[in-house]
Amino acid sequence: MIVIATGLTDGMLLFLVASGLTLILGVMGVVNFSHGGFFMIGAYLGYEFLRGRAVSTWLFLLLIIAASAATAVVGLAAERVLFRRLYRLPEVTSLLGTYALLLILEGVAQLIWGQNPVTQPEPNGLVRVFTLASAQIPRYDLLVVGAGVVTVAGLQLLIKRTEFGRQLTAVAEDRFMAGLLGVNVNWVFAATFALGIFLAGLGGTLAGPTLSMVPDIAVTFILQSFAIVIVGGFGSVLGSLIAALALGLLHAYLVTYVPSLADFSLYLLMAAVLVVRPQGLLGSTALLRETR
Amino acid sequence: MAPRELAVRDLHAYYGAAHILFGIDLAVPGGSTLALLGRNGAGKTTLLRSIANAGVRTTGSVRYGETELRSLAPHKAARAGLQLVPEDRRIFTRLTVRENLRLAGSGASPDRPAVGVDRILDLFPMLKDLLTRPGYALSGGEQQLLAIARAMVANPALLLLDEPSEGLAPRIVEQVGEAVRRLQSEFQLTAILAEQNTGFAVDLADEVCVLDGGSVVYQGRTSEFAAAEAVRHRYLAV
Numbered sequence: 001m002i003v004i005a006t007g008l009t010d011g012m013l014l015f016l017v018a019s020g021l022t023l024i025l026g027v028m029g030v031v032n033f034s035h036g037g038f039f040m041i042g043a044y045l046g047y048e049f050l051r052g053r054a055v056s057t058w059l060f061l062l063l064i065i066a067a068s069a070a071t072a073v074v075g076l077a078a079e080r081v082l083f084r085r086l087y088r089l090p091e092v093t094s095l096l097g098t099y100a101l102l103l104i105l106e107g108v109a110q111l112i113w114g115q116n117p118v119t120q121p122e123p124n125g126l127v128r129v130f131t132l133a134s135a136q137i138p139r140y141d142l143l144v145v146g147a148g149v150v151t152v153a154g155l156q157l158l159i160k161r162t163e164f165g166r167q168l169t170a171v172a173e174d175r176f177m178a179g180l181l182g183v184n185v186n187w188v189f190a191a192t193f194a195l196g197i198f199l200a201g202l203g204g205t206l207a208g209p210t211l212s213m214v215p216d217i218a219v220t221f222i223l224q225s226f227a228i229v230i231v232g233g234f235g236s237v238l239g240s241l242i243a244a245l246a247l248g249l250l251h252a253y254l255v256t257y258v259p260s261l262a263d264f265s266l267y268l269l270m271a272a273v274l275v276v277r278p279q280g281l282l283g284s285t286a287l288l289r290e291t292r
Numbered sequence: 293m294a295p296r297e298l299a300v301r302d303l304h305a306y307y308g309a310a311h312i313l314f315g316i317d318l319a320v321p322g323g324s325t326l327a328l329l330g331r332n333g334a335g336k337t338t339l340l341r342s343i344a345n346a347g348v349r350t351t352g353s354v355r356y357g358e359t360e361l362r363s364l365a366p367h368k369a370a371r372a373g374l375q376l377v378p379e380d381r382r383i384f385t386r387l388t389v390r391e392n393l394r395l396a397g398s399g400a401s402p403d404r405p406a407v408g409v410d411r412i413l414d415l416f417p418m419l420k421d422l423l424t425r426p427g428y429a430l431s432g433g434e435q436q437l438l439a440i441a442r443a444m445v446a447n448p449a450l451l452l453l454d455e456p457s458e459g460l461a462p463r464i465v466e467q468v469g470e471a472v473r474r475l476q477s478e479f480q481l482t483a484i485l486a487e488q489n490t491g492f493a494v495d496l497a498d499e500v501c502v503l504d505g506g507s508v509v510y511q512g513r514t515s516e517f518a519a520a521e522a523v524r525h526r527y528l529a530v
Contacts, residue, residue: 179367180375180376181446183399184367
């Protein structure tokens with residue numbers, strides 16, 4: 001049971017980061033290497049907003065949403081200054097541009113917060129464990145899994161049931177025609193980017209109490225997130241969810257039962273899925289072609 | 293608001309370094325339909341895309357009433373009353389027929405509010421049974437009808453149709469023609485119908501313009517065009 005709880009929690013954190021990454025890739029066609037940087041900024045902003053104090057659960061929730069929104073504001077500024085110029089350029093240019101931004105974000109974090117690890121305690125009330133099927137499960141894991149479930153449901157509602165969702169789907173498939181029909185493509189790009197970075201920030205702030213924060217977490221998380229996006233299928237939020245949970249569970253299982261293989265769980269999952277479905281679990285081979 | 297005149301003046305168009313249109317002058321009176329004819333490669337699609345400011349570099353002037361369309365981004369041109377139905381239809385395959393139609397409401401302008409999807413379905417009854425079908429599951433004819441219906445949801449004052457009969461069976465071409473006729477009678481539209489199917493286009497039009505090599509080689513009333521045997525033979529015969 002503890003393996004399942006740990007796997008689901010780690011998987012949900014990965015999903016939050018990967019869902020933003022897959023949205024940005026699916027709609028704008030930009031491979032955003034700086035996404036891990038925004039995850040890291042979110043973690044540090046959460047730390048700043050909470051000032052490293054243990055607070056009540058409700059105040060914690062309020063402040064992590066505020067920190068995620070602040071991360072999205074930083075993301076919007078980056079969209080205006082950098083990303084808007086990348087949408088029409090070849091992939092290699094956007095790769096270099098977003099990788100440069102990742103390095104800049106890491107540098108800025110080093111300047112502000114230094115290289116020494118900082119830690120954020122869990123909120124009061126979620127510090128203890130609860131017992132389920134004789135397993136001791138941290139209460140904080142429930143919060144992370146709950147946040148993931150709410151995010152999945154929210155994204156599905158947003159994409160499938162709202163005007164913005166229709167516009168986002170249309171722009172992802174054919175931005176030229178969407179513009180001809182009157183959709184403000186630049187606005188959809190900016191809103192999607194802000195949403196994606198909000199999710200990266202949410203992942204970062206929620207991950208805060210589970211890790212010791214150093215600027216390098218930007219790189220660690222971006223590699224795992226890319227693997228999730230590839231395994232889940234480009235542009236598929238549900239695919240990212242399944243891939244992230246599968247990776248979380250596989251990693252938790254291997255750590256417990258086959259520790260020597262735990263570090264390879266990412267590659268094992270990628271190899272197993274991509275051999276059978278090169279386009280990823282729920283990916284369409286046409287998606288990337290259509291977004292060009 | 294009554295449809296206004298479309299006036300194209302000294303329009304040149306370029307794809308990269310390639311010069312495609314050479315000083316086009318064209319006037320389409322408000323509320324009338326122009327058949328834009330010419331062989332493959334004459335510049336019909338480029339002219340329509342130039343008017344819509346859609347991915348073509350242009351010089352010159354394209355005015356719809358008092359509005360200079362060349363200075364507007366595509367979504368702003370849509371909100372100024374323009375809709376282009378492209379040759380390849382570009383139905384959103386991952387949206388259903390209903391979602392494709394509703395999306396086009398984004399292009400309505402303040403002085404011409406969007407037409408309800410229900411009213412559009414009265415004009416295109418064949419789409420009623422397809423509302424929940426995704427775009428990828430439609431036939432070519434269904435896609436064409438949806439593309440025209442979708443444009444009409446935005447209640448455009450200026451409608452540009454690029455080769456609506458291309459690749460369709462004769463029976464479907466008839467349906468498309470009937471749909472265009474219904475739009476002409478129900479909506480106040482200025483329209484350009486680019487076609488290689490001369491008979492189909494002339495039947496629906498008030499005026500005819502013939503392009504060749506990126507220039508206008510003929511413009512006149514439909515009734516006059518019937519007598520312009522030499523023009524038809526020289527510029528349109530295959």
